[in-house]
Amino acid sequence: MTVATGPCRPASYYNASIAVSLLPTPSLSGDSKADVCIIGGGVTGCSAALHLAERGYSVVLLEAGEIGYGASGRSGGQILPGLGTELDVVEKALGLERAWDIWEMSRESVRLTEQLIQRHDIPCDLTWGYVNAAIKPRHVRELHAFQEAMARRYDYHSMTFLEGDTLRERVVSDAYLAGLYDAEGGHLHPLNYTLGLARAAQQAGVVIHEHSAAIHVERGQQPTRVITPRGQVTADFVVVAANAYLGGLLPELSGRIMRAANYIVATEPLNEDQAARVLPRNDALSDTNFVLDYYRLSGDRRLIYGGEVSYDGREPRALESRMDAKIARLFPVLKGTRIDYRWGGDVAITVNRAPDFGRLGHNVFYAQGYSGHGMSLAGLAGRLLSDAIAGQAERFDVFAAMPHRRFPGGRWLRQPLLVLATNFYKLRDRL
Numbered sequence: 203m204t205v206a207t208g209p210c211r212p213a214s215y216y217n218a219s220i221a222v223s224l225l226p227t228p229s230l231s232g233d234s235k236a237d238v239c240i241i242g243g244g245v246t247g248c249s250a251a252l253h254l255a256e257r258g259y260s261v262v263l264l265e266a267g268e269i270g271y272g273a274s275g276r277s278g279g280q281i282l283p284g285l286g287t288e289l290d291v292v293e294k295a296l297g298l299e300r301a302w303d304i305w306e307m308s309r310e311s312v313r314l315t316e317q318l319i320q321r322h323d324i325p326c327d328l329t330w331g332y333v334n335a336a337i338k339p340r341h342v343r344e345l346h347a348f349q350e351a352m353a354r355r356y357d358y359h360s361m362t363f364l365e366g367d368t369l370r371e372r373v374v375s376d377a378y379l380a381g382l383y384d385a386e387g388g389h390l391h392p393l394n395y396t397l398g399l400a401r402a403a404q405q406a407g408v409v410i411h412e413h414s415a416a417i418h419v420e421r422g423q424q425p426t427r428v429i430t431p432r433g434q435v436t437a438d439f440v441v442v443a444a445n446a447y448l449g450g451l452l453p454e455l456s457g458r459i460m461r462a463a464n465y466i467v468a469t470e471p472l473n474e475d476q477a478a479r480v481l482p483r484n485d486a487l488s489d490t491n492f493v494l495d496y497y498r499l500s501g502d503r504r505l506i507y508g509g510e511v512s513y514d515g516r517e518p519r520a521l522e523s524r525m526d527a528k529i530a531r532l533f534p535v536l537k538g539t540r541i542d543y544r545w546g547g548d549v550a551i552t553v554n555r556a557p558d559f560g561r562l563g564h565n566v567f568y569a570q571g572y573s574g575h576g577m578s579l580a581g582l583a584g585r586l587l588s589d590a591i592a593g594q595a596e597r598f599d600v601f602a603a604m605p606h607r608r609f610p611g612g613r614w615l616r617q618p619l620l621v622l623a624t625n626f627y628k629l630r631d632r633l
Contacts (some may be wrong), residue, residue, distance in 0.1 A: 205554055208413035209267035211275055211393075214545035215504065217470035221325045221530045224269065224398035225404045230411040230433040236262040237433040239428045241416045241451070242443035243267075244274030245392075245577065246400035246569050249318075249584020250441050257592055262435050262627050263408055264428065266415035269400045275393035276547035278496045278508045278576055279467060281484045282332060282387040285447060286573030287555035289356070295554075298355070303600050311582035313388055318581060319390075324398025327501035331485035332387025333364065335378040341490040342380045349382055360385045373487055373530045374479050381487075389486035389498040399581070416444075416451055424565050439591050442568040443584075445576075446550035452568070457608040459550040459571045460559055462612035463515070466508040467525055468500065468543040468627060469536065477503045479535045495528065505529070505536065517546070549574050552606055559601040560584065567598075568592065573608075612613050 208229075211217045227384045238254050243265030251263045284291070285308060292301040319328050342374065345363070352358040365380040371467045372383060385527065404410060408446045411430075418429040419440060428435045442452060465589050470478065481499055488496035495509040507529055518524070522544065530537045552558050552571035559569045559580060567590060569583040576583075583601075590598040593611060 208265075208415055209271060209296075209311075211268050211271050212547070213543070213544050214276060215500065215506065216275055216391060216393035217361065217504075218543065219391070219394075219500075220397065221391075221394050222401055224397065224401055224410070227265075227269070227410045227412040230264065230414040230430050230435070232433045234262055234433065234435045236260045236410070236435060237436045238262075238265065238439045238441060239426075239437035240441040240443060241419075241428065241529065242272075242447070243269040243396075243400065243412070244445065245274050245396050245399065246445065246583050246587075247441065248403055249395060249581045250443060250587040251408040251410075251453040252403040252406055253585045253588035254398055254591065255403060255408045257593070258587060261408045262437070263403070263410045264414045264416050264430060264435065265410065265412045265513075266444075266447065268412050269410065270393045270396040272445060273384065273549045273576065274396040274545055274580065276466070276545060277392045278486075278506065279389045279392040279498065279577065280332065280387065280488070280496060281312055281315050281578040282392060282575065283312055283386070283577070284575065285556055286551070286575035290558060291554055296603060300600055300603065303625075304357060305553070307582060307597065307600070308579060310385060311578040312388075314585065315395075315578045315581050317391075318355035318399065318402070319365055319395065321479035322398055322402040323540070324402075326391040326394040326397055327400060328388060329391045329484055330385065330388040331372070331483055332384045332389070333372050333381045333485050333487045334384070335373060335381040335487055335489045336379060337489055339379065344490065345380060345382050371426065372483050372485050373481060377532050378489070380533075383485070387486060390577075391501065391550075408411065413531040419451065419566065421563060421566060425564060438565060440566045441587050441591075442566065443570075445570045445572070446548040448550075448570065452562065454562065455568060455570065458606050459552055460513065460609050461515075463517075463546050463548050464508055464510040464574070465510045465521060465544070465546040466506060467529075467541050469505045469529075470540040470542050472499070472503045472505065472536075472539070474503075476535055476539075480505060480533050504542070505539075514569070534547050546624060549576075554606065556604050556606070557583070557601060558604070559586070559598060559605050561590075561602070613624075
């Protein structure tokens with residue numbers, strides 16, 4: 203029997219509705235060798251492992267907890283084109299041509315998600331349709347401008363403006379003035395998707411060790427050694443896909459991301475009438491606030507609702523009552539509906555909210571900092587990491603060219619400064 207030596211996934215609706223089984227994933231003990239060692243068992247790491255194994259590489263994947271322990275197994279489950287930042291930010295940094303390339307790759311990431319689900323028969327309730335909903339008149343103007351800019355500058359025409367009856371056909375709430383429906387967005391069960399990628403990777407020959415935290419990466423020579431509490435992996439290449447759970451493993455990367463906690467609840471299953479009076483078309487939805495709310499229906503018609511954020515490691519005050527009150531205000535029909543599950547987890551954000559891809563030396567690659575927008579993009583990151591290790595780094599380097607700064611304030615002040623900045627945007631959301 204293998205004794206767990208790392209964290210287990212938290213109690214959540216996702217963990218209670220697992221539909222994918224893995225082959226044994228014993229903790230690492232002793233010495234192991236591989237072409238590639240991957241650190242992190244989320245979507246990025248599992249996708250990279252699968253794509254590398256399909257290329258013929260031998261791969262060992264180390265996960266400190268359990269597969270899907272981090273954001274990949276806890277998120278709102280929305281799969282969307284785009285990034286966690288505006289394309290204007292990318293344009294200013296890299297120019298329109300490269301911003302176009304990144305936008306098109308983000309669309310590709312959504313298509314790749316569907317392809318992986320179909321090819322590997324992953325039971326994760328994939329459903330299409332996404333609405334970005336405006337709460338205030340200035341949000342309506344911003345949505346109009348965004349739709350026009352995307353059509354004009356990126357030739358993107360998959361968004362439909364909604365208001366009045368067309369909006370209520372997709373979300374039955376008085377909270378919103380208008381919305382943009384995006385036919386290329388959708389949602390899924392994130393933990394089952396992540397586990398499905400891990401299962402496919404195992405079937406392709408990847409060796410997975412859960413409860414095997416990487417505590418040191420010996421760099422400066424090839425092969426590189428990744429040290430765990432009870433063993434080590436010697437590999438020609440290392441992929442670091444720990445994201446918000448990187449800790450101090452690679453100090454030069456940790457200053458480029460900040461952990462942010464998000465919180466989610468799942469109601470009891472809704473009956474057909476309730477579901478029809480909430481999200482009649484079973485779309486995913488998020489609002490246009492900086493600190494946004496997001497939600498969708500699960501495969502068994504629960505409302506999966508996320509909101510609130512914490513940057514200081516402490517749970518927001520009166521979190522449960524505030525989230526419950528928000529649901530009741532959005533959907534009076536759900537007043538009194540039981541909340542069956544509550545959980546939270548961390549995402550990694552960057553200063554500019556764009557993902558941070560790159561390499562350290564010639565053989566340590568990383569992808570992190572999806573800033574709450576990684577459910578589909580992380581799958582593409584895994585493919586791009588595989589391409590780069592195989593010597594085809596052109597597309598990976600488009601993302602890697604994005605400049606990133608360390609969070610200001612150093613180790614002790616960067617978190618308070620981020621909290622201060624976020625409080626400004628929270629205040630703006632109320633205006």
